[in-house]
Amino acid sequence: LTQDYRWSPDGRFLSYSLNDSNGYSAVHIWSVADGKSRRVTPPFFNAQSPAWAPNGKMLYFLSQRDYQPLLSTVEFDFATDRQTGIFAVTLRKDVKNPFDLRDDEPGSEPKTADKNSKAPMKIEFEGIEQRAIRVPLEADNLTDLEAGDENLLYQRSGPLYYGRESSLKPTVMTYSIKDREAKPVAEDVTEWSATTAGKHVLAQLSSKEIKYFE
Helix, strand or coil, rough: CCCEEEEEECCCCCEEECCCCCCCCEEEEEEECCEEEECCCCCCCCEEEEEECCCCEEEEEEECCCCCCCEECCCCCEEEECCCEEEEECCCCCCCCCCCCCCCCCCCCCCCCCCCCCCCCCCCCCCCCCHHHEEECCCEEEEEECCCCCCCEEEEECCCCCCCCCCCCCHHHHHHHCCCCCEEEEEEEEECCCCCCCCCCEEEEECCCCCHHH
């Protein structure tokens, strides 16, 4: 049963991940208008945790597409780790890649972020898989993606072990879309939630303490 479903900003579409018959999970979008559900990510990469951009132009998601396995010191075997990256699909063909080459020359006017539109969203499903974009961020153990106006929020964790805890504590991270840089928001978290705009986080720490982060 999927638990990562998200309504679009205008309430006309529902995104969610679902295991396909081939054993891989994929992100789907269900439309209120025609009652149809369409897969929007490739069939042979796991994808989950969809998050709508507030301006209704992109759908972000997590996907396991990196394979750099660990080598066992006990036997000749492999273990995968840090496979997950952040991706997005543009919902229309005319939407520009926000992570394309930038013009940082002195004197150039900075581009302002798109304001959230109240007009009904339009999704062009034809060719949507080919419009996938990778967010320029190194793959890691990432979960719980959230998309804000100017940033992305997600949880970064260490590898899982039998019999001991990871040396890396679960950490809520924020990634600036403009600056293309990530930094920690809250460390050693067990649960957390973000505001719609992605600017504030309420987190419960492993100490059971609840904190509010701006």
